[in-house]
Amino acid sequence: MTIEAARSVPRVLDLERTRGPFADARTLPGAVYTSGEVLQLEQRGLFAREWLCVGREVDIPAAGDYFLKEIAGDSIIVLRGADGAVRAFYNVCRHRGSRLLDEPRGRGLARVLCPYHSWSYHLDGSLQNAPRMDEGFCKAEFGLVPVRIGVHEGFIFVNLDDGAQPLERYLADLPDLARFRMPELVCGRRIEYDVAANWKLICENYSECYHCAGAHPQLARISEQISRGERGQEIGACFNGGPMRLREGVETMSMSGRSTLPTIPGLSLDDCRYVHYYVIYPNMLLSPHPDYVLVHTAWPVTPERTHVVCEWLFTAAAVGAPDFDPSDVVQFWDTTNRQDWALCERAQAGVRSRGFRPGPYQSSEDCVHIFDRWYADRLAELL
């Protein structure tokens, strides 16, 4: 790293106020939102080492269905095999390294064919054919390089670090959300956003509703924050989160406050009164509602740009109905998302200023502090 570059990386000391007790804590230093060197550290030390949610099993239901995901500069193929198993591989040919697949998603591939010299791979990653290679060439040695993969509640996670703990252990203390039947839910709408803000600002913004009264009138009208004593805090090694209560007479988070879609079967009355919000580190935002599950993933593009993928997951009965119309809930969260991105972009404009000084947390921003502390601890290890 050049001296110039090193100057833009915050010193460990700069993180200490964030890592300290809540009452005296300060938000993260501005450089973590703007520095290319910090993003490189994050890509190497976080995104290439943590479990990341890349999609869902139902996205690739049949043999040969696949999607690509860009992680820390690497293209990854997530592919269902002829045996039904979902696997992940680097999108790199074992001959001379050509990129294999270009289309971001596809259905029913019979094999993976390299466009360069036509090596082909079975759906389990093993080398099928390598035209005119010399005798003695051992096909078994040249299968696609696998990437670690795991599935939790229907969500596919990958991890580029072969030494990482198993997914089950990473997510061990996540609350049990089986009652939301997420593996069965179907994506009814997907919107991707390009946000001119650092990915952490998006996670922080999701972690508090201090801004809701002013920024989201449509949200504040139908749901309310609950006092911290009312419910146990939900914090674990891999996540933090908490519930918000729907106001009296409100059925779900939608423009009308009414639910026009079937409730997820089997939920308790209590589950129908609360919406839960979880940040699963580093970049997954999971929000179960009574009649749908909202999930965001936030992917850094540059220090000051983030690609956000947002999906609305509904029951199969809802999506399969001839009159399926999710617009009430899609419009609600799309509006809220855009209000949030505008706030994040305002914050980005400020944190890059010479005039920015890390500020204090308000009492309802405890989850922002928990996220920032998690991040600051990781970054301190990498510096």
Ligand code: FES
């Ligand atoms: S690089 Fe793929 S076949 Fe040569």
Ligand SMILES: [Fe+2]
């Ligand atoms: Fe918001």
